[in-house]
Amino acid sequence: QSALTQPASVSGSPGQSITISCTGTSSDVGYGYVSWYQQHPGKAPKLMIFDVSNRPSGVSNRFSGSKSGNTASLTISGLRAEDEADYYCSSYTSSSTLYVFGTGTEVTVL
Amino acid sequence: ELQLVESGGVVVQPGGSLRLSCAASGFTFGDYSMHWVRQRPGRGLEWVSLISWNGDSTYYADSVKGRFTISRDNSKNSLYLQMNSLTSEDTALYYCAKDRRAIGEGYMDVWGKGTTVTVSS
Numbered sequence: 001q002s003a004l005t006q007p008a009s010v011s012g013s014p015g016q017s018i019t020i021s022c023t024g025t026s027s028d029v030g031y032g033y034v035s036w037y038q039q040h041p042g043k044a045p046k047l048m049i050f051d052v053s054n055r056p057s058g059v060s061n062r063f064s065g066s067k068s069g070n071t072a073s074l075t076i077s078g079l080r081a082e083d084e085a086d087y088y089c090s091s092y093t094s095s096s097t098l099y100v101f102g103t104g105t106e107v108t109v110l
Numbered sequence: 111e112l113q114l115v116e117s118g119g120v121v122v123q124p125g126g127s128l129r130l131s132c133a134a135s136g137f138t139f140g141d142y143s144m145h146w147v148r149q150r151p152g153r154g155l156e157w158v159s160l161i162s163w164n165g166d167s168t169y170y171a172d173s174v175k176g177r178f179t180i181s182r183d184n185s186k187n188s189l190y191l192q193m194n195s196l197t198s199e200d201t202a203l204y205y206c207a208k209d210r211r212a213i214g215e216g217y218m219d220v221w222g223k224g225t226t227v228t229v230s231s
Contacts, residue, residue: 035216045147047219050210050219091216092216095172096172098216104154
C-alpha cells in the first residue's frame, strides 16, 4: 500500500486561503474515511478533521475538509502564522494495511 | 487531562527485540481502540498497528506483520508493542495514539510525545 499523494509544499500570505489535496484510489480515499492531522516541528500530530469534513471539538472553523471521488482536500481559510506546520491526510484502506497516511505537506505562511 | 506517555525506546542491534509501553491517563482507557504510529527521521507518518478496546482484534501494517505484536492491559491502562527481528528500517519515533471509538475508525484524537527506537550495530 503506497502512501496517499500530497503536494510537498503549499504557501500563502496571512489572511489568504489555501487548499491541500490528498489523492488516493477507490480502495482508500474513495471509501470516505479520511482524516487530517497537523504537526508542528518536534511535536506530536493533532487531529484536525475526521470523517472527511468533521472537526473535533476545539479545532478552529477556519479548517474545513471535503472530498471528490478519490481526492480529499483540506482548506485553511484566514491563514495565520500559527498554521505553519506539516499536514498529513490519512485514510482507511481495503488493502492488508488497514490505514495509510499521505506523504505530508509543509505549509508556509509568507 | 487526557495523556499518553510512551516509554521503552532505546538503541538496539539489528535482529534484536524491544517492548514499547504506553501509559494512559485522564480517560477510560478500556473504552477505546489504540494505535501505534511511527515516524522515521525526517519522514512522514506511518501507521503501524491497531488494537480494539478489548484486545480481541489486532491489525498490522504489512511492513511489521509477523514481527510486531500489539497488546493491552486495561487493568493497568497500558498499551504495548513487542518488536522482534528489528532492522534499520524500524528506526523511528513511535507514537501511541487513542482512537475516537471502541472499534477503531482510524481517527486518532489523543497522541503521546513518542519514544525513539534506534536500530544500529
